[in-house]
Amino acid sequence: MKTIFFTGKGGVGKSTLSAAAAWQLAESGKRVLAISFDPAHNLGDIFGRTLGHKVTRFSANLDLRETDLDEAAAEYIRRNTSILTEVYSYTKAFNLDRYFKVLRHSPGVEEYAALTALEDLLRTSDDYDVVVIDTPPTGLTLRILALPRISITWVDRLRRIRRDILDKRHTVHSITGTFSEEGQKLAYEEKDDRVMQKLTELFDRYVAVARHLESDANRVAVVFNPDYLSLRESQRILDGLSDLNLGVNVAFNNKYTQGLSEIADSMERELFDGRDAPPPVHRIPWEPYRREKSYEISYDLTQLFAL
Amino acid sequence: MSEHQPNFLIRLWRSLRAFLRGIDQAQRERVVALTAYEARELENMFVLMLLGSFAGMPSPPSFLAVELLPHLEHEIRVLNRRAESSTDALAEIMGTIDADA
Ligand SMILES: Nc1ncnc2c1ncn2[C@@H]1O[C@H](COP(=O)(O)OP(=O)(O)OP(=O)(O)O)[C@@H](O)[C@H]1O
Ligand SMILES: [Mg+2]
Numbered sequence: 269m270k271t272i273f274f275t276g277k278g279g280v281g282k283s284t285l286s287a288a289a290a291w292q293l294a295e296s297g298k299r300v301l302a303i304s305f306d307p308a309h310n311l312g313d314i315f316g317r318t319l320g321h322k323v324t325r326f327s328a329n330l331d332l333r334e335t336d337l338d339e340a341a342a343e344y345i346r347r348n349t350s351i352l353t354e355v356y357s358y359t360k361a362f363n364l365d366r367y368f369k370v371l372r373h374s375p376g377v378e379e380y381a382a383l384t385a386l387e388d389l390l391r392t393s394d395d396y397d398v399v400v401i402d403t404p405p406t407g408l409t410l411r412i413l414a415l416p417r418i419s420i421t422w423v424d425r426l427r428r429i430r431r432d433i434l435d436k437r438h439t440v441h442s443i444t445g446t447f448s449e450e451g452q453k454l455a456y457e458e459k460d461d462r463v464m465q466k467l468t469e470l471f472d473r474y475v476a477v478a479r480h481l482e483s484d485a486n487r488v489a490v491v492f493n494p495d496y497l498s499l500r501e502s503q504r505i506l507d508g509l510s511d512l513n514l515g516v517n518v519a520f521n522n523k524y525t526q527g528l529s530e531i532a533d534s535m536e537r538e539l540f541d542g543r544d545a546p547p548p549v550h551r552i553p554w555e556p557y558r559r560e561k562s563y564e565i566s567y568d569l570t571q572l573f574a575l
Numbered sequence: 576m577s578e579h580q581p582n583f584l585i586r587l588w589r590s591l592r593a594f595l596r597g598i599d600q601a602q603r604e605r606v607v608a609l610t611a612y613e614a615r616e617l618e619n620m621f622v623l624m625l626l627g628s629f630a631g632m633p634s635p636p637s638f639l640a641v642e643l644l645p646h647l648e649h650e651i652r653v654l655n656r657r658a659e660s661s662t663d664a665l666a667e668i669m670g671t672i673d674a675d676a
């Protein structure tokens with residue numbers, strides 16, 4: 269299973285091109301899932317279907333789905349609020365209400381919901397040859413892609429402290445034959461410690477996502493237009509991705525017309541000159557908008573992703 | 576007199592052994608107390624690190640805390656006790672995360 273992320277500034281044509289790529293790849297015989305992570309979905313509009321969390325079969329080889337990040341984040345908070353209320357209801361000192369209020373507005377909940385959705389997607393999409401992903405706005409996309417690595421670093425640090433704690437408990441246990449405080453038996457071995465188990469589970473989950481993103485099975489496409497408005501943001505995407513050790517495999521200069529060739533030339537130079545491994549750039553011609561089948565474009569995209 | 580001697584030696588040996596055991600016992604108790612104290616310190620630090628994001632400290636993404644909190648009852652108790660007994664909670668937090676270093 270390969271993934272292709274379509275990134276780019278708002279309005280440049282991410283959804284249009286990811287839909288077109290998904291459609292063409294499916295027609296060429298690959299089993300394809302097109303999924304939108306953009307809270308402002310328009311994959312459904314492009315295919316003329318109402319989409320949701322459940323897969324919609326569009327054609328023999330093409331499935332469509334939309335992930336609702338807001339709903340996923342809300343669900344995450346609901347679920348954890350009830351778990352934590354159950355565990356900590358006895359303690360007044362641990363101010364639960366305040367905690368939940370912070371949680372609701374804490375940065376990262378949306379990213380985490382997205383990460384969880386992404387992880388879920390990777391785990392359950394083995395039946396597809398290609399998963400085409402329409403991404404949310406740049407900032408959020410970069411934060412989502414960065415999250416696995418950031419989390420791995422933190423989980424690793426926490427695991428080291430946890431190991432120290434268990435070592436100390438182990439020492440006490442081997443001298444006294446027990447380790448309990450206030451009548452509560454505490455784990456002193458990694459295999460019995462639920463915190464350690466959870467940390468290891470999280471570690472493995474994030475490593476799996478990070479590995480996939482950095483692997484040969486992942487493609488990143490960047491879309492821009494021959495206008496200077498999209499230049500800055502495209503640069504930010506390229507820089508952000510390279511900070512994450514992610515390369516761009518293919519670039520689309522979309523909505524191109526002959527009259528814009530000079531601008532297109534100079535933009536492509538500014539974007540890619542001097543970068544390591546600049547991607548091939550494809551100029552996708554401006555085509556008058558059609559109400560029907562706007563996922564059908566004349567440019568052949570099937571060979572561009574080295575699938 | 577001479578037949579009392581072995582008895583005396585045995586008694587001396589026994590009390591010496593008891594004495595040494597006492598030292599050993601005290602020593603072990605001290606090690607246990609110290610190690611248990613260190614474990615509590617680390618538990619405290621672990622939770623502070625984890626919950627720091629809720630107080631605006633550089634810390635792991637808050638969802639990591641949410642994932643782990645259900646299993647951290649004991650550590651939260653330790654933290655609460657420490658917070659109650661500590662006169663300068665902020666200094667303690669800063670000290671624990673080495674922010675004043
Ligand atoms: N090659 C093209 N020729 C003409 N119009 C195009 C072309 N590509 C995209 N468009 C039009 O540009 C508009 C924006 O395209 P699209 O919705 O695909 O962009 P997007 O990057 O997904 O935007 P958003 O960030 O809002 O999700 C749409 O009206 C679409 O029909
Ligand atoms: Mg879009």
